[in-house]
Amino acid sequence: MTRLVRPISCMALLVMVGASACVPQAPSVQGRAVNQLYGIFAVIASIIFVVTAALIALSMLRYRAKPSDDALPAQFEGNVKLELIWFAIPTVIVVVLFILTLQKLDVVTERAPDPESIIEVDAYQWGWSFTYRGEGVNISGGPHNDPELVVPIDRAVAFEISAEDVQHSFYLPRLLIKRDAIPGRTNRVDVEIDEPGRYIGKCAEFCGLLHAEMNFVVRAVPPLEYRAWLNERKQDDGNA
Amino acid sequence: MATLEHSVPRTAGGLLEWFTSVDHKKIGILYLSSALVFFVLSGILALVMRSELAQPGLQLVDRQTYAQLFTMHGTGMMFFFGTPMVIGLANYFVPLHIGAPDVAFPRLNAFAFWLTLAGAVMAFAGFLTATGAAAFGWTAYAPLSGDAYSPGTGADLWIIGVALSGVAGVLAAVNLLATIFGMRAPGMSMLRMSIFNWNIVVTSILIAFSFPALTVALALLWADRNLGSSFFEPAGGGDPVLYQHLFWFFGHPEVYILILPFFGIVTEIIPVFSRKPVFGYKGFVFATLLIGAYSFSVWAHHMFTTGAVDGPFFSATSMLIAVPTGIKFFNWIGTMWGGKIRFQTPMLFCAGFLFMFLMGGITGVFLASPPLDYFVHDTYYVVAHLHYVLFGGSVFAMFAGLYYWIPKMSGRMLSEGLGKLHFVLLLVGMNAAFFPMHQLGIDGMQRRIPDYPASFGYAQENLVSTAGAFLIALAVLVFFINLFVSLRRGPLAGDDPWGGYTLEWATTSPPPHHNFHRLPPIRSARPVFDERRENAQAGPEGGSP
Ligand code: HEM
Ligand SMILES: [Cu+2]
Ligand SMILES: [Cu+2]
Numbered sequence: 001m002t003r004l005v006r007p008i009s010c011m012a013l014l015v016m017v018g019a020s021a022c023v024p025q026a027p028s029v030q031g032r033a034v035n036q037l038y039g040i041f042a043v044i045a046s047i048i049f050v051v052t053a054a055l056i057a058l059s060m061l062r063y064r065a066k067p068s069d070d071a072l073p074a075q076f077e078g079n080v081k082l083e084l085i086w087f088a089i090p091t092v093i094v095v096v097l098f099i100l101t102l103q104k105l106d107v108v109t110e111r112a113p114d115p116e117s118i119i120e121v122d123a124y125q126w127g128w129s130f131t132y133r134g135e136g137v138n139i140s141g142g143p144h145n146d147p148e149l150v151v152p153i154d155r156a157v158a159f160e161i162s163a164e165d166v167q168h169s170f171y172l173p174r175l176l177i178k179r180d181a182i183p184g185r186t187n188r189v190d191v192e193i194d195e196p197g198r199y200i201g202k203c204a205e206f207c208g209l210l211h212a213e214m215n216f217v218v219r220a221v222p223p224l225e226y227r228a229w230l231n232e233r234k235q236d237d238g239n240a
Numbered sequence: 241m242a243t244l245e246h247s248v249p250r251t252a253g254g255l256l257e258w259f260t261s262v263d264h265k266k267i268g269i270l271y272l273s274s275a276l277v278f279f280v281l282s283g284i285l286a287l288v289m290r291s292e293l294a295q296p297g298l299q300l301v302d303r304q305t306y307a308q309l310f311t312m313h314g315t316g317m318m319f320f321f322g323t324p325m326v327i328g329l330a331n332y333f334v335p336l337h338i339g340a341p342d343v344a345f346p347r348l349n350a351f352a353f354w355l356t357l358a359g360a361v362m363a364f365a366g367f368l369t370a371t372g373a374a375a376f377g378w379t380a381y382a383p384l385s386g387d388a389y390s391p392g393t394g395a396d397l398w399i400i401g402v403a404l405s406g407v408a409g410v411l412a413a414v415n416l417l418a419t420i421f422g423m424r425a426p427g428m429s430m431l432r433m434s435i436f437n438w439n440i441v442v443t444s445i446l447i448a449f450s451f452p453a454l455t456v457a458l459a460l461l462w463a464d465r466n467l468g469s470s471f472f473e474p475a476g477g478g479d480p481v482l483y484q485h486l487f488w489f490f491g492h493p494e495v496y497i498l499i500l501p502f503f504g505i506v507t508e509i510i511p512v513f514s515r516k517p518v519f520g521y522k523g524f525v526f527a528t529l530l531i532g533a534y535s536f537s538v539w540a541h542h543m544f545t546t547g548a549v550d551g552p553f554f555s556a557t558s559m560l561i562a563v564p565t566g567i568k569f570f571n572w573i574g575t576m577w578g579g580k581i582r583f584q585t586p587m588l589f590c591a592g593f594l595f596m597f598l599m600g601g602i603t604g605v606f607l608a609s610p611p612l613d614y615f616v617h618d619t620y621y622v623v624a625h626l627h628y629v630l631f632g633g634s635v636f637a638m639f640a641g642l643y644y645w646i647p648k649m650s651g652r653m654l655s656e657g658l659g660k661l662h663f664v665l666l667l668v669g670m671n672a673a674f675f676p677m678h679q680l681g682i683d684g685m686q687r688r689i690p691d692y693p694a695s696f697g698y699a700q701e702n703l704v705s706t707a708g709a710f711l712i713a714l715a716v717l718v719f720f721i722n723l724f725v726s727l728r729r730g731p732l733a734g735d736d737p738w739g740g741y742t743l744e745w746a747t748t749s750p751p752p753h754h755n756f757h758r759l760p761p762i763r764s765a766r767p768v769f770d771e772r773r774e775n776a777q778a779g780p781e782g783g784s785p
Contacts (some may be wrong), residue, residue, distance in 0.1 A: 022678075022679055022682055023682055024682075024683075033611065034611050034612065034614070034615050037609065037611050037612060038606075038612055038615070041605070041606055041609065041612065045602045045603075045605065045606070048602060049598060049599070049602055052569060052573075052598055053595060053598060055573050056569075056572075056573055056576075056591075056594050056595065056598075059573050059576040059577045060576060060581060060583075060591060063514070063576055063577065063578060063579045063580065063581050064580075064581045064582075064583060065515075065580040065581055065582050066580075069580060072515060073514075073515055073516055073578055073579050073580050074516075074578055075516060075517055076516070076517075076519070076578065077517045077518075077519070077520075077521065078519050078520035078521065078522075078523065078571075078574070079519075079520075079574070082570075082574070083520050083523045083567065083570075083571070086566065086567060086570040087563065087566075087567055089566070090562055090563045090566035090567075091563050094559045094560060094562055094563060094605075097559060097605065097609065098555065098556055098559050101552075101555055101609040101610065101611065101612075102552060104611045105551060105552065105555075105610050105611050107611075108611045108614060109551075125389070165383070165388075165389065166381075166383050166384040166389055167381055167383070167384065167480055169545060169618060171618075171684075171686070173683070173684025174684070176614075176615040177614055177615065178545055178614055178615070178617060178618070179545055179547055179614065180545045180546045180547065182480055182481065182546060182548075183383065183474045183480060184474030184479065184480070185474075185481070185546075185547075185548065187546075187547040188547075200684075202684065202686060203686070204545075204617070204618040204619065204686050205381075205618055206307075206376070206377050206381075206384070206618075206687075206688040207384060208307075208384060208389060209303050209304060209307075210303070211686075211688065211689065212303070212686070212689035212690060212691055212692070
């Protein structure tokens with residue numbers, strides 16, 4: 001048994017690295033909380049997977065029938081002490097995972113008391129309308145005319161999400177976040193991006209024919225540039 | 241026995257017999273056959289989807305057709321393959337396992353089957369209408385499934401077809417419960433029942449209590465579409481989230497309906513092929529009851545992203561369900577430990593089940609954590625997870641069960657060589673098809689999309705996945721060739737080809753009309769094993785009963 005500890009722990013390490021490396025590093029406060037949580041889950045899951053799979057494989061290899069051996073093996077029917085142990089182990093693991101979940105849940109659902117901007121997101125078949133509350137700026141568009149909204153980095157921005165017709169879902173893959181857009185309800189998600197860049201947004205809830213084409217872009221820029229952009233848009237919209 | 245002879249009506253001979261029979265074995269085979277037909281049909285729909293997704297761009301089908309494909313693939317697999325497969329296996333083997341001549345209500349049994357089939361045909365008949373089949377996903381979320389956004393007959397046929405098969409499921413479940421509680425042979429106490437039967441008890445309870453929620457959801461949806469009500473229309477004061485609650489109050493137990501019986505099958509096969517009793521019989525029973533109870537308190541883990549449910553509560557209950565599942569894993573290992581395992585085809589599929597279901601179970605815990613679910617919900621990560629559970633889990637265990645039990649049902653053995661080929665192809669195909677989907681989901685590919693731009697970088701994984709899907713198809717083809725050839729020319733099985741434990745192995749293959757000419761004494765959960773051992777100890781001459 002002991003000579004198996006090394007190969008098994010090496011395997012576990014490999015699977016762990018693989019499982020946690022496949023999630024891209026998110027450029028936002030909330031996304032990084034998800035990154036960390038996923039990483040911890042991946043480590044624990046890899047250990048559980050490798051240990052359990054190794055035990056399954058070991059019992060199969062070690063106790064496969066030899067061709068000539070017809071005698072009945074020992075007929076033991078269980079062991080309550082062992083069963084209690086393997087009742088306790090998953091319980092403890094699950095409680096730990098749950099506590100970690102609660103901590104990160106607070107980070108990803110926290111509402112900034114004073115967000116830099118509140119953007120009303122209205123999803124429809126098939127497109128998005130983004131209204132900067134109190135600024136008189138609206139950006140909208142659909143397939144072949146993806147709307148591009150601009151947000152400041154290092155500042156919390158609140159999205160208030162709803163839908164006009166059927167359900168849609170506001171999804172920013174690189175920021176590891178999504179929230180449903182449901183007619184008759186409003187969901188709020190706060191995001192604080194800290195790397196400038198263009199991030200693709202999608203619709204995640206099937207909403208009919210052009211569901212796959214309902215993309216948009218979030219362009220994150222430094223706060224000063226954001227203010228300048230907003231003022232410019234205000235004038236444009238005002239003149240129009 | 242003589243009184244029972246009267247209570248079951250005589251049936252006509254020949255082909256007609258299949259339409260008029262009320263024998264639980266014939267009805268079981270009808271269920272299995274129609275389930276396999278819908279497995280193949282829904283599988284073909286999946287192959288078309290996978291072909292479309294193999295590379296960026298729309299090549300094969302248009303968007304509307306693609307939506308019909310994933311809707312009818314999911315619907316067919318869940319309602320017309322999975323559930324009837326479970327009920328069919330239960331139909332055939334529950335009476336045999338408890339030493340009964342038939343189910344409690346044979347006519348109701350036949351009625352439930354034909355109602356299921358009618359529902360299935362009705363839902364699939366949507367393909368023949370001018371506007372095509374339903375195209376709103378197997379979940380049919382309102383308001384998309386309402387008349388404004390999904391006009392057309394296909395949608396109504398879907399609602400009525402699924403509702404009919406749901407009602408039929410409840411009838412079948414009640415019948416099975418009545419059979420198990422009322423018709424066990426003398427000596428067959430509850431704690432001597434096979435673990436398969438225990439799983440059917442819990443499954444039937446889940447069906448009886450969860451399907452009515454679906455029926456209500458579909459009835460209200462139908463009224464919204466056809467009578468102008470607004471249960472789910474916000475404009476008229478309704479709430480789309482209410483539909484989701486009703487649907488998932490059914491939908492989550494449904495996934496346990498599609499996995500518990502297969503846990504049961506694996507728990508029958510592993511001990512027989514390890515030549516040991518099951519490790520921790522009571523632990524298995526306890527874990528099964530616990531899973532059944534928990535499964536009614538987790539439904540809203542499918543709704544975290546609605547922002548309309550209590551995340552921590554549903555996260556806690558969902559994670560807790562991992563505990564009884566964990567117990568089962570260790571008890572399966574304990575059953576193999578110290579045994580002398582024979583790796584014939586049924587056991588190979590059990591081995592495949594153990595590894596694949598482990599994978600699906602573990603990603604399930606990720607999805608039970610709301611912050612992680614906000615990230616991967618409605619992406620291919622979920623598609624990967626659900627296929628590791630339902631394909632790697634249920635379908636592998638189903639094949640284990642078919643290789644194990646078809647000799648009993650037909651009297652002939654399936655070919656071991658073809659069986660092993662089937663297993664290897666299926667294992668490789670399934671992992672190629674579904675493992676890359678985890679990465680696609682993490683990289684942001686949503687489910688239910690017919691196409692993706694080349695610039696998103698999804699092409700490679702999708703190509704591998706499509707190749708895997710065709711390997712699966714090849715594996716399933718090998719299975720049907722095996723079935724076709726072996727049922728004609730396979731070696732005779734005899735009463736007990738595997739050295740079985742439970743009562744089906746105490747009768748002929750196939751069993752006679754009323755199942756048993758004589759029953760061995762039932763003093764444990766392994767009556768056939770006990771009798772075999774007593775006979776061996778009494779010596780070749782002494783032990784005749
Ligand atoms: C034969 C091999 C199979 C293949 C290649 C396959 C492939 C797929 C694919 C690619 C999707 C995603 C479609 C999309 O979101 O655009 C899907 C969805 C689904 N599959 Fe399968 N699948 C197979 C077997 C099964 C089985 C055995 C089950 C259940 C017992 C199942 C149940 C489902 C369900 C419930 C969905 C969701 C449908 C929806 O989004 O409405 N599949 N499958
Ligand atoms: Cu959409
Ligand atoms: Cu669920």
